[in-house]
Amino acid sequence: MKLRTAALASLVVVVTACAQTEKATPTTRAEVIPVMVTREDVQSVAPALDRYTQTQLLGELWNRPDLSPRDRSLVTVAALIARNHLIELPYYLTLALENGVKPSELSEVLTHLAFYSGRGNAMAAVPLVKAVFSQRKIGTDQLAPASPVLLPLNEATEAQRAARVGRQFGTVAPGLVQYTTDVLFRDLWLRPALAPRDRSLVTISALIAAGQTAQLTPHLNLAMDNGLTQGQAAEVITHLAFYAGWPNAFSALPVAKDVFEKRPR
Amino acid sequence: MKLRTAALASLVVVVTACAQTEKATPTTRAEVIPVMVTREDVQSVAPALDRYTQTQLLGELWNRPDLSPRDRSLVTVAALIARNHLIELPYYLTLALENGVKPSELSEVLTHLAFYSGRGNAMAAVPLVKAVFSQRKIGTDQLAPASPVLLPLNEATEAQRAARVGRQFGTVAPGLVQYTTDVLFRDLWLRPALAPRDRSLVTISALIAAGQTAQLTPHLNLAMDNGLTQGQAAEVITHLAFYAGWPNAFSALPVAKDVFEKRPR
Amino acid sequence: MKLRTAALASLVVVVTACAQTEKATPTTRAEVIPVMVTREDVQSVAPALDRYTQTQLLGELWNRPDLSPRDRSLVTVAALIARNHLIELPYYLTLALENGVKPSELSEVLTHLAFYSGRGNAMAAVPLVKAVFSQRKIGTDQLAPASPVLLPLNEATEAQRAARVGRQFGTVAPGLVQYTTDVLFRDLWLRPALAPRDRSLVTISALIAAGQTAQLTPHLNLAMDNGLTQGQAAEVITHLAFYAGWPNAFSALPVAKDVFEKRPR
Numbered sequence: 001m002k003l004r005t006a007a008l009a010s011l012v013v014v015v016t017a018c019a020q021t022e023k024a025t026p027t028t029r030a031e032v033i034p035v036m037v038t039r040e041d042v043q044s045v046a047p048a049l050d051r052y053t054q055t056q057l058l059g060e061l062w063n064r065p066d067l068s069p070r071d072r073s074l075v076t077v078a079a080l081i082a083r084n085h086l087i088e089l090p091y092y093l094t095l096a097l098e099n100g101v102k103p104s105e106l107s108e109v110l111t112h113l114a115f116y117s118g119r120g121n122a123m124a125a126v127p128l129v130k131a132v133f134s135q136r137k138i139g140t141d142q143l144a145p146a147s148p149v150l151l152p153l154n155e156a157t158e159a160q161r162a163a164r165v166g167r168q169f170g171t172v173a174p175g176l177v178q179y180t181t182d183v184l185f186r187d188l189w190l191r192p193a194l195a196p197r198d199r200s201l202v203t204i205s206a207l208i209a210a211g212q213t214a215q216l217t218p219h220l221n222l223a224m225d226n227g228l229t230q231g232q233a234a235e236v237i238t239h240l241a242f243y244a245g246w247p248n249a250f251s252a253l254p255v256a257k258d259v260f261e262k263r264p265r
Numbered sequence: 266m267k268l269r270t271a272a273l274a275s276l277v278v279v280v281t282a283c284a285q286t287e288k289a290t291p292t293t294r295a296e297v298i299p300v301m302v303t304r305e306d307v308q309s310v311a312p313a314l315d316r317y318t319q320t321q322l323l324g325e326l327w328n329r330p331d332l333s334p335r336d337r338s339l340v341t342v343a344a345l346i347a348r349n350h351l352i353e354l355p356y357y358l359t360l361a362l363e364n365g366v367k368p369s370e371l372s373e374v375l376t377h378l379a380f381y382s383g384r385g386n387a388m389a390a391v392p393l394v395k396a397v398f399s400q401r402k403i404g405t406d407q408l409a410p411a412s413p414v415l416l417p418l419n420e421a422t423e424a425q426r427a428a429r430v431g432r433q434f435g436t437v438a439p440g441l442v443q444y445t446t447d448v449l450f451r452d453l454w455l456r457p458a459l460a461p462r463d464r465s466l467v468t469i470s471a472l473i474a475a476g477q478t479a480q481l482t483p484h485l486n487l488a489m490d491n492g493l494t495q496g497q498a499a500e501v502i503t504h505l506a507f508y509a510g511w512p513n514a515f516s517a518l519p520v521a522k523d524v525f526e527k528r529p530r
Numbered sequence: 531m532k533l534r535t536a537a538l539a540s541l542v543v544v545v546t547a548c549a550q551t552e553k554a555t556p557t558t559r560a561e562v563i564p565v566m567v568t569r570e571d572v573q574s575v576a577p578a579l580d581r582y583t584q585t586q587l588l589g590e591l592w593n594r595p596d597l598s599p600r601d602r603s604l605v606t607v608a609a610l611i612a613r614n615h616l617i618e619l620p621y622y623l624t625l626a627l628e629n630g631v632k633p634s635e636l637s638e639v640l641t642h643l644a645f646y647s648g649r650g651n652a653m654a655a656v657p658l659v660k661a662v663f664s665q666r667k668i669g670t671d672q673l674a675p676a677s678p679v680l681l682p683l684n685e686a687t688e689a690q691r692a693a694r695v696g697r698q699f700g701t702v703a704p705g706l707v708q709y710t711t712d713v714l715f716r717d718l719w720l721r722p723a724l725a726p727r728d729r730s731l732v733t734i735s736a737l738i739a740a741g742q743t744a745q746l747t748p749h750l751n752l753a754m755d756n757g758l759t760q761g762q763a764a765e766v767i768t769h770l771a772f773y774a775g776w777p778n779a780f781s782a783l784p785v786a787k788d789v790f791e792k793r794p795r
Contacts, residue, residue: 037656044670045659048721049641049652051676056713057649064705084349084614085650111314118474118510119322120350122314126302129310140309146316169515172522175329176503176514183321184511191313207512209648211742212476215512238706245648246714247737247745249706250699257702349614376579383739383775384587385615387579391567394575405574411581434780437787440594441768441779448586449776456578472777477741480777 037087057242067235069099071201075236077101077109078202079209079243081125082117089125093132103133107143108194109202115188117206144193151190158185197227204228205236208252209244216255221263230260302352322507332500334364336466340501342366342374343467344474344508346390347382354390358397368398372408373459374467380453382471409458416455423450462492469493470501473517474509481520486528495525567617587772597765599629601731605766607631607639608732609739609773611655612647619655623662633663637673638724639732645718647736674723681720688715727757734758735766738782739774746785751793760790 042050062072073096080089096106110129114122133139162181170177189199200223207216220233228236237256241249307315327337338361345354361371375394379387398404427446435442454464465488472481485498493501498521506514572580592602603626610619626636640659644652663669692711700707719729730753737746750763758766767786771779 037653041656041660042653045656045663045673046637046640046644046652047670047673047676048638048718049644052641052644052713056709066705080650083648083650085648085654087654088650107311108313110311111317114311114314114317115507115511118348118350118513119508120345120348120353121510122311123302123307124350124352126306126310130306133310140312143310143312146312169518169522172518172525173499173502173514175331175500176506176518179321179503179506180511183317188313210476210510210512211740212512212516213744214478214516234703235705237703238709241706241709242645243649245651245740246645246710247740247742248648249703251742251744253699253702253706257699260702372576373578375576376582379576379579379582380772380776383613383615383778384773385610385613385618386775387576388567388572389615389617391571391575395571398575405577408575408577411577434783434787437783437790438764438767438779440596440765441771441783444586444768444771445776448582453578475741475775475777477777477781479743479781 061239061242064235064238066231067239070096070101071232071236072239073099073101074105074109074198074201075205075239076243077106078113078117078205079240081110081113081121082206082209083244084121084124086124086128089128090132093129094136097132097136102193103136103138103142104144104193105198108191108199111191112188112194112199112202113206115184116203117210144191148192150187151192151196153186153190161185195226197223200226200228201236204233205240208237208240208248211248211251213251213255216252217259220256220259224259224263233260326504326507329500329503331496332504335361335366336497336501337504338364338366339370339374339463339466340470340504341508342371343378343382343470344505346375346378346386347471347474348509349386349389351389351393354393355397358394359401362397362401367458368401368403368407369409369458370463373456373464376456377453377459377464377467378471380449381468382475409456413457415452416457416461418451418455426450460491462488465491465493466501469498470505473502473505473513476509476513476516478516478520481517482524485521485524489524489528498525591769591772594765594768596761597769600626600631601762601766602769603629603631604635604639604728604731605735605769606773607636608643608647608735609770611640611643611651612736612739613774614651614654616654616658619658620662623659624666627662627666632723633666633668633672634674634723635728638721638729641721642718642724642729642732643736645714646733647740674721678722680717681722681726683716683720691715725756727753730756730758731766734763735770738767738770738778741774741778741781743781743785746782747789750786750789754789754793763790 039050039053042053062069067075073092076092077089077096080086080092093106097103106129110122110125113125158181162185165177165180189196194202200219203219204216204223207213207219224230224233233256237249237252240252304315304318307318327334332340338357341357342354342361345351345357358371362368371394375387375390378390423446427450430442430445454461459467465484468484469481469488472478472484488498489495502514502517502521505517569580569583572583592599597605603622606622607619607626610616610622623636627633636659640652640655643655688711692715695707695710719726724732730749733749734746734753737743737749753763754760763786767779767782770782
């Protein structure tokens with residue numbers, strides 16, 4: 001992994017004006033300015049954590065062959081946003097761009113996770129993404145438009161999915177079932193600026209990172225239908241052990257095992 | 266939904282004095298002043314997310330007929346606090362007041378969620394609730410006292426609940442079982458400033474938003490015993506898909522289906 | 531519990547210089563300075579929450595006999611870090627030191643939770659731990675080195691564990707299985723600055739607090755193998771009801787019941 005510095009750069013939202021509550025106007029704005037959680041900070045409170053970071057995490061994990069640095073960047077950014085872990089997010093957003101993730105792809109990841117990890121997680125990340133984009137002079141001309149020409153829909157597959165969900169939950173929450181069709185599978189998933197395979201990679205990363213294994217089976221199957229290999233899927237789980245914790249990774253393992261075993265060879 | 270502005274107002278905790286660590290005194294105080302995550306911020310990094318916000322979320326979801334704007338405000342505030350999603354909380358606290366939620370009810374929501382989503386979530390929300398109350402000149406005279414006259418207890422129902430929990434876990438964690446009776450069901454739930462039906466609405470919203478479906482069955486039944494209709498419950502889940510993410514909503518669906526099917530008609 | 535003040539001291543990360551985004555240099559640093567969420571703040575928005583804090587939480591819970599204040603401090607700090615609940619963390623870090631938890635133990639807790647609750651939670655806590663250590667003049671000479679002499683390994687037990695995990699998941703994610711052996715059980719768990727029993731206490735606290743009951747059975751058994759009594763384990767769950775919410779505590783109860791019943795007497 002290319003690392004421009006050993007320090008982990010981060011950002012903090014801070015308000016420029018120290019106005020009193022009473023005097024603050026609706027136009028008072030927060031500025032996002034770069035700060036650091038330096039390697040020295042970590043060393044000063046947890047020398048072992050620094051050692052694990054330098055050796056196993058940065059030295060080994062990111063260089064393992066089964067998942068590219070670009071994919072690892074998507075996995076990491078998705079996990080951080082899905083867990084509302086903002087302190088290292090700017091660093092990993094920047095690293096993602098350096099690893100070949102396009103600004104338009106990061107933008108789609110943010111929108112995608114508003115639906116798959118909750119709006120609040122996406123909104124909390126907006127100022128940090130904005131700061132990174134601003135720092136690198138990335139304008140909206142590099143992002144996908146709000147309403148692009150969509151990818152062609154596989155009508156047969158989507159009809160099967162809609163029928164299955166409709167049978168399960170059509171009478172329980174018809175509104176949610178309809179939104180799932182209209183907003184997610186006939187709109188969000190067809191936005192062309194993030195390939196379906198990458199959209200799946202982000203989705204399963206967010207699910208595993210948030211411990212939402214109940215929804216993992218269909219999405220891991222969809223990810224593999226979309227081109228994710230078994231070796232890559234296993235490496236996603238391995239990678240997320242470090243970023244989302246061993247328990248979340250281990251909770252994903254029996255689901256992955258079951259999916260791997262049941263898929264046609 | 267009445268929206269005074271398209272912008273999503275938020276607040277940031279900031280320290281007024283830029284003191285050095287060494288000089289900071291225990292009396293240094295944080296001020297909470299209003300800042301904005303504006304529509305423009307979202308547009309600058311994720312034009313599609315802005316479109317979904319304007320159309321499906323604000324344009325449609327909040328206007329769906331099966332759940333009132335007031336109820337949607339309780340659901341949203343509960344979800345944001347339960348997920349520690351602070352950036353939009355001041356906006357939705359303000360919207361809740363405009364939608365008819367009383368200050369005393371918001372105060373009870375905060376206290377209720379200290380128990381049902383963890384003390385840390387409630388404490389993190391305290392400065393933001395305080396700022397909104399302060400901005401609207403809401404004093405403690407508008408809040409319920411710490412020890413009010415409690416609602417009458419349905420002794421038979423409570424005896425059944427206590428017996429059931431006692432049989433299950435009385436020998437495992439007798440202290441917790443006793444606190445559940447004394448602090449929650451013979452105290453918190455009987456506080457009159459939030460109707461039992463609304464307390465249930467907040468509880469199931471927090472459970473669904475945090476993915477805690479294991480505890481959803483008894484609380485969804487209690488919610489419906491307390492007057493929540495099936496249509497409203499379904500719409501709560503639909504609403505939460507947008508705020509807490511699709512996976513949490515879909516994990517709630519089989520539980521809701523099972524509860525709906527087993528209830529006497 | 532010794533409480534130097536009724537107020538809950540906290541810290542906020544804030545940037546000293548109010549620089550514009552454009553001018554900010556990579557050396558701009560965040561300072562952590564003490565602020566307060568005072569008892570008055572809580573009273574101003576939720577008088578009942580203050581009453582519960584003073585009576586049941588601080589007045590009763592911390593004084594219950596089955597778990598020492600020192601152990602309760604480890605449980606609380608683990609829960610706060612595992613849930614990314616930073617606002618009260620400095621208070622409870624300070625209280626932990628006053629209750630007899632050594633700086634070297636807190637340092638190990640932080641490193642341990644990087645693996646058991648996700649790196650992001652640990653990294654977010656780094657500036658707060660650093661501030662508390664700095665305030666109390668705790669230098670790295672009081673912390674365990676990055677690579678100490680490790681505790682002796684129980685080779686037979688570890689071989690059993692490794693074989694069991696290998697059978698389950700060795701073909702699913704061999705990399706993760708190998709890291710579990712090399713980084714966790716032949717390294718992290720053998721670091722001498724935190725006793726295995728305390729390491730287990732922190733692990734099960736983090737699991738319960740984060741609702742990760744799927745991984746609780748083996749770790750609760752390990753905790754009891756490491757010396758945690760059944761009465762202490764029950765009290766951990768009771769304590770966490772207040773800090774991580776009733777639903778997480780109740781989700782842990784059936785797991786604990788099952789573990790308690792199946793252990794040899």
